[in-house]
Amino acid sequence: MRRSEAKLFTRREPTGHESRAVELCFRAGLIRQFGSGLYGFTLTGERLRQALIDRIENEMREVGAQRIRLPQLNYRGIWDESGRWESFGDEMFTLENRDGQQMCLAPSHEEGVVHLFEGLVRSYEDLPILCYQVGPKHRDDHARLGLLRTKEFTMKDAYSLHASEESLAESYQAIKDAYIRLFERLGIEFVISDADNSVMGGSASEEFVAPVETGTVKLLSCTEPDCRFGDTADSPRDDLTEKSPCPACGGELRGGQGIEIAHIFKLGTRYAESMGLSVDMADGSQQNVLMGSYGIGIERLLHTIVAQHADDDGCRWPGEGSDSIAPYTLSIVPLEYDDELAAVADALYEECDKAETLLFDDPEKNIGERFAESDLLGIPYKLVIGNTFRETGELELETRDGETEYIRRSEIQQLFD
Ligand SMILES: [Zn+2]
Numbered sequence: 001m002r003r004s005e006a007k008l009f010t011r012r013e014p015t016g017h018e019s020r021a022v023e024l025c026f027r028a029g030l031i032r033q034f035g036s037g038l039y040g041f042t043l044t045g046e047r048l049r050q051a052l053i054d055r056i057e058n059e060m061r062e063v064g065a066q067r068i069r070l071p072q073l074n075y076r077g078i079w080d081e082s083g084r085w086e087s088f089g090d091e092m093f094t095l096e097n098r099d100g101q102q103m104c105l106a107p108s109h110e111e112g113v114v115h116l117f118e119g120l121v122r123s124y125e126d127l128p129i130l131c132y133q134v135g136p137k138h139r140d141d142h143a144r145l146g147l148l149r150t151k152e153f154t155m156k157d158a159y160s161l162h163a164s165e166e167s168l169a170e171s172y173q174a175i176k177d178a179y180i181r182l183f184e185r186l187g188i189e190f191v192i193s194d195a196d197n198s199v200m201g202g203s204a205s206e207e208f209v210a211p212v213e214t215g216t217v218k219l220l221s222c223t224e225p226d227c228r229f230g231d232t233a234d235s236p237r238d239d240l241t242e243k244s245p246c247p248a249c250g251g252e253l254r255g256g257q258g259i260e261i262a263h264i265f266k267l268g269t270r271y272a273e274s275m276g277l278s279v280d281m282a283d284g285s286q287q288n289v290l291m292g293s294y295g296i297g298i299e300r301l302l303h304t305i306v307a308q309h310a311d312d313d314g315c316r317w318p319g320e321g322s323d324s325i326a327p328y329t330l331s332i333v334p335l336e337y338d339d340e341l342a343a344v345a346d347a348l349y350e351e352c353d354k355a356e357t358l359l360f361d362d363p364e365k366n367i368g369e370r371f372a373e374s375d376l377l378g379i380p381y382k383l384v385i386g387n388t389f390r391e392t393g394e395l396e397l398e399t400r401d402g403e404t405e406y407i408r409r410s411e412i413q414q415l416f417d
Contacts, residue, residue, distance in 0.1 A: 001328070001354065002361045007043050010373050019214055021307035022146030028315055028376050037143025037151035039299070044327050044377065049154070051325035052298055053134050055186065056156045059178045065130045065158055070112035072136060076102040078111040081275045087199050093138050093151075105138035110200070110267065110293055113159040114275045117289075123280050124163035124287065130171055132158035134298075147303040148216055148259060154298035162290040163279055172266055175294045179208060179262055180228075186325070187318025188301075189308055190261065191221040191230025194237065200293065202267035207232060209258040212307045219258035220244075224251035232258065259304050260297075267291040315378030316400055321417065324380060329356040330415055331374040335386035337363045344385055348395075348409070353416040375400060381415055 009029035017023040025031045030045030041049050057067075079085035085092070085104070093105040106112060113131070121127065137155045147153075160171040176192075183190050188210055195207040209230050211221050220240055222229040229248035231240050240247070242255040269288035272278060277289045305325070309316040317326040330352060334345040337360065349359045358379060360370045367386070374382050384396040394406040 001357065002349075002359045004361050006358060008373065008377070009042060009044075010376055012372070017146065019145050019148075019303075019307075021214070021303050021310065024306055024310050024315055024376075025147070025303075028378075031147070037141065037149070039147060039150060047327045048302060048325055049298060051327075052186075052301055053154070053156070055323070055325065056182060056296060056298075057134065059182045060132050060156070060158060063130065063174045063178045065132045065175075068113075068116065068131045068133050069135070070106070070109050070116060070133060072106055072138070074104050074106050074112065076104065078115050078275065079104065082111050082114075082271055083274060084108075084111065084199065091139050091141060093140050107137060107139045108200070109133070109137075109157055110159070110271050110291070111275065113161075113291070114271050114277050117161060118275065118277050121161065121277070121279060121289065124282065127161055127163045127279060127289070128167050128171060129161040130158070131160075132156060132294075145214070145216060147299040150299065153300070156296045156298065158294040160292040160294075162292075163281065163287055165290065168266060168268075168290045168292055172264065172292050172294075175292070176206070176264055179264070179294075179296070183208065183261070185319055185323040186301075186305065187309070187323070188261070188304060190228070191219070191258075192228045193219070193230040193232045193235050195232065195234045195263065196236055197265060197267075198234075200265050200267065201270040202265050202291075202293075205263060205265040207234065207260050208262035208264075210261050210304045210308065211254075211256055212259045212304060213257060214307065215257035215259040217258050217260060219256055220253045221256065221258070222246040222249060222251050223254050224249050227251055229253075230258070232260075259300060259307070261301050261304055262294070262296045264295075265293045267293055310378075313372070314376030317378045317380065326378055326380050328358040328377070328379045329353070329381060330358070330412075331370070331379045331382045332357060332359045333367065333370045333374065333382050333384050334360065335367050335384075337361050337365075341385055341389075344389070348383065348385070348412065351409070351412060356416055383412070 011027050015026045032040045092107050134156045138152050141149050162168040190208050190210045193207045195205045197205045218233040220231040227249040229246050272288040278286045281287050317324045332345050334341040380400050382398045388396050397407050398404045
């Protein structure tokens, strides 16, 4: 993309937002606020949000999950059946349609999944089912810290349906492993904590929590690099302190704050029983369907990556190659965009993956401004066409972390592999 067409809307001046990560998202021109707890994503911001969704969907396909789509607007009926119209309480956005019927904007979709399969799934042979969707959730939460708690957010919510505990345990473990792979590939530091099921109900759940100084939950996390033990204030256990040995490996625990980035639940027959979803078993008996539910909050994941990896110059997007969600892979930065250097920059741009490249083609900017903007956006590589090129014909490749190497023209293509 040419910079003149990309419409970046970055800004140098601080916005004064209380959260450094959100401040950077504003300055990088990724998001716009629409009042308390509501955000829109700009052209650049949506590239990032969609890149995260793509990575998550890849992992879901790896474990054999298939995509579904459930309506955001629900009639009250299914929520009365599950009993959650009352238990969600003020957190649920409710409304009346023109015929006076009560409706809500779904804060969660367990009811929707049960309704989708009720009457379709009849036999144990129709199970297991593993499905997911990516879409908005609405919760009338007290808005907090930018993207961390909002009234509308994007969730990847997956669900599994089973005829036995063993089958549920298998899918639960498969999704847990998929989440571990995903967060490792995205370069996120995280631990896993047992958690309370609260309004979701069911038998067991675990939270994936990323240690972040400005996070919203209290967190004890193991300091051993290969141990993922964590313990939040939501955990059912209350016997641990910073002085306790890690229950998983005996290592040291560290106190701090964290951000919940994912939550996985074994729901058992909690929803099938109350809403009437059962299957015929081989011996002729009836079995209530067991369920699991697995969620990842997309915007808070983006916030977490910025919070864990940004430096004084701006955003950084970890992960190698295609695992990185950087909005562009490469900036082409000519010392000046005029005459000879502009012609060289244009010719190099033609050889690049244009969707992944940002060509600084604005003659008004100086090289310092171009560097600053590229770094603010966290673009991993800058191809500098300057004095070295004039003298020797070599291209200077600088990483986001300031390491420089000289490359030949024929090596550019490798950056996009
Ligand atoms: Zn440990």
